[in-house]
Amino acid sequence: MAELYSQQTLHYLDILLKHGNFTKAAKDLYVSQPHLTQTIKRIESDLGAQIINREITPLQLTAAGKLYYQYLVAAENKKEQFRQQFFQYTNPGKKVIHLGVLSSLGSFLLPIFLPDFIKAYPDVTVELHEDLPERNESKLLNGSLDFFIGQNPETISPNLKTIHFGKHGYYALIPECSAFYQPQQFLISDECIPMKTLLSEPLVLTKRGSAIRRQVDYLLQKYKIQPNIVLETNNIFTAVNLAKANAGVTFFTESIKVFDNHRPFNIYQLPLELLSLDYFISYDTKKILDPIELEFVTFFKNAISKLL
Secondary structure, three states, rough: OOHHHHHHHHHHHHHHHHOOOHHHHHHHHOOOHHHHHHHHHHHHHHOOOOOEEEEOOOOOOHHHHHHHHHHHHHOOOHHHHHHHHHHHOOOOOOEEEEEOOOOOHHHHHHHHOOOHHHHHHEEEEEEEOOOOOOHHHHHOOOEEEEEEEEEEHHHHOOOEEEOOOEEEEEEEEEEEEOOOOOOOOOEOOOOOOOHHHHOOOOEEEEEEEHHHHHEEEEHHHHHHOOOOEEEEOOHHHHHHHHHHOOEHHHHHHHEOOOOOOOOEEEEEOOOOOOEEOEEEEEEEEEOOHHHHHHHHHHHHHHHOOOOO
């Protein structure tokens, strides 16, 4: 019965839902496909209900599975809360800042301010929680995180204090298969490509729920386009690499660095009035920041201001 409540089970389900089939998920988890299948079947047997709908592709949670998944997330959050609260008794006087961020965004933003903060406050431990934005927001609201760094704060809970910094740009990666591809060019800077026509190209997009996908979906609705989405992925780096390999057009933020590696694709900067992002840092409105936490926010603000 221990499997029903383990962190490993939550991880297994996350990876299984990410890939949508047992074979790819098992490969990602470095376990055999029969082991993963039997693990899920044992859990379903103990629960007395199916949690994975195997009749559709990609695999999805059943109604019972969604309830079980929510329970696992809540249990994991509760355990994290206890660990943080208990830390003060095992490490008196030790300051820990729990920071939530999407891994792809963190790879861009964290290096521009976190090393300097750590040098200035060597006795402070920063613990990273690299997770999806909605999960990090939930953790922030239940007290498992001190801060959450993200992009596009429009949908953030009103119970969170949000400090944002202004508009930054998006880019389109245009592969050789696109009608807009220009040979022997890397950056397209002096062309005005109609957004409606660009969105009608074959697209490689991140899955629903990501900040980028929400904005792209808004444009698709605005222009009343039925998109030709050839591939979806949870990882923006995967989307960019697929587009570079000629799978279709994709959209990415300036936090994703794309270099000219002599492959046939173009980079096109989109007009800010059409697609933009706004980096932010947020915390609970009920939280009173101590001097070190105020300094943490200041380090982040100063670093982001240099990007503008």
